[in-house]
Amino acid sequence: MAAASGRLTEDQFRCSTCLDVFTDPVVIPCGHNFCKNCITKHWDVKIPCHCPVCKNVFYARPELRVNTLISNMAAQFRPISNSSLEKRCAKTGDISCDICTGTKLKALKSYD
Structure with a gap:
């Protein structure tokens, strides 16, 4: 169970109608979420x-x-488009990610 481990999974951000990761998620009065x-x-x-x-x-x-809130969280599980990936790639002068293999992305956090 995700709550017990404290980790969020992609399945928690899937629309029960289309079964894909939420796109423009909305909550309806009963509390359930769906893609708009x-x-x-x-x-x-x-x-x-x-x-x-x-x-x-x-x-x-x-x-x-x-x-x-759900939109921002679901975005973490959506595939990254090529144009979005190009914007996140490390360029000369950027600090690159230590964990990335293959294409190095810009670091999101830096620990001194």
């Missing part, structure tokens, strides 16, 4: 709106806002 696009598409065809997990019914369509 997934829950919007679900509610476009399911009337009245309900939670796909607990089946809680919402008679008025809830306003959706991105859950920034």
